[in-house]
Amino acid sequence: MERYFWHLNAEQADGMACVVCGANFLTAKITAVPVGRNPADESQVFVCKEPCAGKIADDTERMARAMRAAATGTANAVDVDDMAECENGVFCVDGHFGSLLRDLKTLSGTEALLTTSDETSTLRFLLSLTARHAETAMMRARLVLARLKTEEPKEGEE
Ligand SMILES: [Zn+2]
Incomplete structure (x- = not known):
């Protein structure tokens, strides 16, 4: 489905x-x-x-x-x-910016867990979570960045 x-x-x-x-x-x-x-x-x-x-x-x-x-x-x-809803809104909660913030939140959460856990299975899980969210965070950051660049007024324009 x-x-x-x-x-x-x-x-x-x-x-x-x-x-x-x-x-x-x-x-x-x-x-x-x-x-x-x-x-x-x-x-x-x-x-x-x-x-x-x-x-x-x-x-x-x-x-x-x-x-x-x-x-x-x-x-x-x-x-x-x-x-x-939110189809074009890059800055709305469900847009790339919202997803990016969620990735970063997850990453900071896994950072906290990584410093306290020493079980191999937990570490493995946390590390794969980190890899996945770091990757999507990078893609989303680039998308938002690209959007910001195209919206920026050109130099010399008033
Ligand atoms: Zn349920």
Whole structure:
């Protein structure tokens, strides 16, 4: 399934937590099922098999009905809004800037954990998390930077 999920926190974006209820799959014994992707980096995101997967299915049916209504001209244009939201806003919370801040927050969080943990499995997990977020942070920083450069007025212009 290629549905996008927005407004994800760092754990949800990493596939470590349910994108519906926020339950952490690492600490809670929950079966996770893939449900779609994080629009920021196309990585897979998950929900609890019970009951959140059912909620997503209901939600999807509701959206399908809304789309059908829109196609037949009977829509009252609800529900579609949150999908179009923030499409061009590089500085809105869900834009690259928001994602970048989230990466940096995760990195500073892993820094704190790295200094206190000495278990190899934990270290391995933290290091792969660091690598992933450092990489996306670099890409996002460059995207925001590129956007800022194109928006800057040229020298000599008043
Ligand atoms: Zn859940």
